[in-house]
Amino acid sequence: MSNSFKPRYDAVIIGAALAGLSAAIELRKAGLDVLVLEQHNLPGGVATSYVRGGAEIEASLHEMCSIGTEQHPLRVRQFFKNHGVPVDWVKIPYCFRYVSPNVDINLPCGENGDFTKPIQAIAEACHDTDGSITKKLKDFFDLAHAVYESMNVLSTKKLGKLAMFLHHRQFVFTAGYTCKEIFDHFKFPEEVREILSAYWIYLGSPIRDLPFSIYAYILVDYIGYGPYIPKHTSFELSAKLERIAKNAGTNIEYKQRVDKILVEKGKVKGVRLASGETIETSRIICGAYPNTVYSSLIEPKKEIPAKAKKWVNANELGVSVFSVVLLLDKEADELGFKDYATFVAPNGMDSEKFYASGKGNEGWEYLTCVCPNVVHEDASPKGTSLYSITYLPDGSSMKDLSLEEYEEYKRTHVERFLDAESKRLGINLREHILEIIVETPLTISHYTGAYMGSIYGYRHNMHNHVAARTLQKGDDRFIDGLYFAGAHSLSGDGMAPQIDHGVSAAKDLLLDMKKGGK
């Protein structure tokens, strides 16, 4: 055994990603002796970057919400400001461009929750000659805005039934409906539905089963307040969060893979590292998926509660990612890239088909394409540009693939992606490639250990509704002292929610400590 760890810590955090680091910061405020264990040699998990061909390349983030303007900051901007380490945010003026055989729109974002510009753009793209679409869209966005505001309140405090009815009626009265039911209610024409469904593919369910509540929240956060990226990739967030945590006195140890969570009589006793070293603690905040914890981390196995297995089996894993990233030998305008994010739907937006295709390896045609140089010209060295093409398959689609087939699997998809995009853009992308990087569910697993390469937590659907998750908060606690914080908790994936999840898990832990009288 080394002499590098104390024998015991007040709390151990598994994973130095955004949730883990935020949790650490919160626990340090309460004076706990905190140890963060990270298997990789960097903070951030998927909020990271790598350097190729002289370019620092984003590993995962397309857009981030909950930032707001300097004058009207939303909670993520505020969080970093409050801790004295502001992030260098780059505003993305257009939410996305959506291209399908039926409609082509470049959707501008709203301003501080005002939807005038995006409504106008959608109405124009859908040939709203009599103003009827505009009127419907106004009502639709107003309804979504009310849901958004209620969810912001409800995420911080519990209210009684009466208060819910009186003050959060739009939220309560729409919670039982899917996106499709609300679209039907507004009698939106097909083009409007396509545009309004373009972005939400990562939530894991077709609009027929996607709760309107989570949809509306993201709609407002994203289209109403606009997306941003950190100037120096999402690693900027991770590096800054790590800095805040270190300044607060957190011990963060890299290259430490937790092999086992030691449990005795339903209580956390400590962790054992892959190196064999054991560290005692009675409280853990865990960034690993419950699937990983309850399949291979708990020791002894008999301490895995039957209820925990039920809970995990009831939660359906969300999607993973297959992405090809290109460093190209010309600048964005030379290659004709005008849009930051483009959703390309060669056969229209069919969310049912999207998820069905992602279970296998065929029909990956709905692509998300991003060129960061459009909003940030120094995103890559002068004379070059970055372009990424992404599909979101299930991690399990790789399950039966042998390692012998892995190169071929990557090549097949990459060739399809490049051919499709070369055709659409009218340039031969292959002729311009300086560097090509392929990211698969296996890549995610390699760097983060995420179960099946999942990056988007559990699917949002009507039997795993965000309102129910919030009301039933804490129902993932089956072992005394074991808390979860990550894409797999509460409101799900996205970089902004991870900060909330970390803080929230830390608060739960502190509250239990207080109750325990320690």
Place this chain on the structure above:
Amino acid sequence: MASKIKVKIRSFGEDAMGAFKVAKQRLHNILHASEKDIEEDPITEKARTLHRGLIKAKVTQIEKDGEHASKITFSAPCPLYFSAGQYLTVSLKLGDKVATRPYSITSSPAQGKEGIVSILVKEKADEPFFSRYLNRDLKVGDELFLEVGLGDLTLNPIRDKAEILGVAGGVGIAPFLSMAKAINESAESPFHLTVLYGSRKQTDILASKEIASLESERVHFINVLSEEPDYPGEKGFITASLIQKYCDVTKVSFFLCGPHVMEEFVLKELSTLGVDIRHVRSECPASLPLPKTDAKTYLLKVHRGIELLELKAREDEPLIIALERAGIYVHSCCRSGKCGACRVEVINGEFEENENDARRFYDVAYRYAYSCHAYPRSDMEIRIPIESFPA
């Protein structure tokens, strides 16, 4: 304000019950879910098979190649996955100190799957200790640790043209041997490989027998000798006109591996031919500075977890060497400031990174160093990860 907006989707009753309905649905769903065991993650399992980290391997064969070089073959108890052109690291424990160095793989990926892998070692002036040990003192049957499948000097059928022109110097021939084997072994490989291999004299040519055996319809090696005027083949340096003789520069992808001076020379020649040298893939690590006799030494305070260690660091050696000399293990791969495996946090003090520095913006801003490439310029205080070399 927002709550004034009227909402009626179906009926008051149905709308009002929605939130309770979904809450009940989730509870019901969990209550009636299966109690079966959770499957262990097959994808992470695959990732760990593909990227195994350090693997214990045995030296099975040492073939001398002249006095200063040898081909070393290792055998591991598991498949070794890599692409032709990649490198491995060799880590050795000598006494209580561990040293690690990268070597390009010369054997084929197909052999790797059988757990067999070969490298070419040549004693180097700037790195006398390790390469000399491997060349002179290593014995068949010795055990050491390998990390296999690193680096990106690999052929990519999407990025690269089907015609590949390789330029090699000295031990830089190694990755091309692996590429040649991969091409010869695969009927589906789209590539044709021509390698211009620069040496001073015939006696300096490494792996000459192997090179001869690899000659095929799709693979050609051409020796180019700079100091043997009577040689019947190609003589002189690898110039623009020689390159043009062996390829149509507009139709090939260029790969370079060799000493830094060769790289500089060849890139200049290529640019006179109008080649966009950004498309040239090159693995020509800068030579390490030669030891100074009057090198300054600095105090290096090293935090590792709750431990504080103190040691000396020479100005002419990167931080990682100072750590390794003191018996402190830090995992490393490329040893040339690119991959970032040996990243450490600098708390205090000045240091200098070599020009190939591939750190992230916020690694530079927050003073993280790639210790294989960072030279101390004052007393320093750093934090390293807690690591131990496997027994």
